[in-house]
Amino acid sequence: MNEQKLKVAISEFVNKKKSNAAYYEENWAERKERKEYYQSFTKDRLLAMTEEEFLEYISKLWSMLIWGNKKYVVDKMIADNGFGTLKKQLAELLYGTSPIEKRWDVFLKSIKGMGPATISELLTYANPKEYVIFNKTTILCYGYLDIPDMPKYNYQYTGKKYAEVCAIAKEIAEQLKKAGAEDYDLLAVDYFMWDEILPFAEKKTSDIPATTGVKKAVTANDSKSLHDEIKEKLVAIGELLGFDSRSEVKIATGAVVDAVWEAKIGNMGKAIYVFEVQSKGSIDSLILNLKKAQSNAAVQAVVAVANEEQLAKIIRESAGVIDEKSLRTWDSEDVLAVYDSLVRVHESINKLALVPESF
Structure with missing residues (x-):
């Protein structure tokens, strides 16, 4: 990880928080509300959910913003997987005791319609001390920080890679704590990356010229x-x-x-x-x-x-x-x-x- 880039980004983030406190408080309050909503669920409550409750549970996710008709998407999840199986696998992912690498891989192999962005978001809300959101934004921001070997394709979003990504997020959280004297969890790390690093990461990506020649062969x-x-x-x-x-x-x-x-x-x-x-x-x-x-x-x-x-x-x-x-x-x-x-x-x-x- 490029420590200098991270240090500069954290310094800018802390300064902006001080100069525009209302903006940051409003954005963090929205994240805090989401976290409190999802942490109000227990394993038993999740397993007892009705289809209507499950629709609300899934619809609140950022990863669902791409869908105008969220009910259509959720109904398809239920039809493709079976509601009982879907809840059981989700409960095991969020509240199980096996290593996250295993729970992650088992869920993605067992359930259709819920990918890495969705399940990592749920994991982050459920346990933000341990888990970070793992999506395209994360990949772009890690790339800007010169963190190597980030996935390009969905099949590369493995449980092992997710554990690595969470470990890096914890390092960033520690640096944020040192700079801001606040208790930053990994949901806060996601906010920091989205607000401060992503604009630079997107600009860096757009500045890269299109590649030419033969693409890397697929094994x-x-x-x-x-x-x-x-x-x-x-x-x-x-x-x-x-x-x-x-x-x-x-x-x-x-x-x-x-x-x-x-x-x-x-x-x-x-x-x-x-x-x-x-x-x-x-x-x-x-x-x-x-x-x-x-x-x-x-x-x-x-x-x-x-x-x-x-x-x-x-x-x-x-x-x-x-x-x-x-x-x-x-x-x-x-x-x-x-x-x-x-x-x-x-x-x-x-x-x-x-x-x-x-x-």
């Missing part, structure tokens, strides 16, 4: 995880854009595709956009699936998603097999960037509360 062990992550992001992008978006959909006889975006056109029918993801290996099955998908009259376009090298092969080998007019290609790195940008846009707009939750 065989990571290939399936990356494939699944891109597929999940495609579904999420579709949902954020207002489509009926699903994964693993049978689109034609013998063709189950990675993702579809579907839009109903009144009572006339529907328009479907099909996505197939390629992360490594043979592209024959991808080309065959896209060709079969084109036999569905509702399919408006088929999209191959892969890295630059794979896309070049797909374009070359699909010539004369897939109707070129309806074939699109999308760089997988761009998919991840678009998802991140859409999340930021929806978070910002939803903070305005332009549409009531009950609408």
Whole structure:
């Protein structure tokens, strides 16, 4: 960690707190209120929650700001996991006695629809002395502080990495205490990073020129995880854009595709956009699936998603097999960037509360 950068940031933070106390007190009060709300729950109370109570519990999270219709998201969590299983796994994550590395990994492997940002936020509220929020903001801020080996993809957000991130946050908390003579927990560390470090981290990121040349190869062990992550992001992008978006959909006889975006056109029918993801290996099955998908009259376009090298092969080998007019290609790195940008846009707009939750 770059101690000098941290020292300068802490000094600025402390000075701003003194010169604009009302602003910082208001922001910290909001965080304190959230912490008190979530700490009012016990393991037994969580397990006894109704679906309505669970909706309120999840809807209050910052990680849910991207969704205008939070009930839709929560209902999908319950449908995908089963309400009893969802509560049981969540209770074990938050109140279990196993090491956090194990609880983290077990939860992410067992439960759909709740990722690292959501579960780390809940952990932070439940025990802010031990756990910090682990999301894109954390990664950007740690990067600015020259902390190495931060994850790029979701499958790299492991329990082991989370424990490392929390240990670093505790070091930052100690430095904040020394500078401000206050008892800073890891929720306060998140506030410090969000308020003071993030603007510099975002500027640093925007100043980095786009990379050229061959991207780092994906290993065989990571290939399936990356494939699944891109597929999940495609579904999420579709949902954020207002489509009926699903994964693993049978689109034609013998063709189950990675993702579809579907839009109903009144009572006339529907328009479907099909996505197939390629992360490594043979592209024959991808080309065959896209060709079969084109036999569905509702399919408006088929999209191959892969890295630059794979896309070049797909374009070359699909010539004369897939109707070129309806074939699109999308760089997988761009998919991840678009998802991140859409999340930021929806978070910002939803903070305005332009549409009531009950609408």
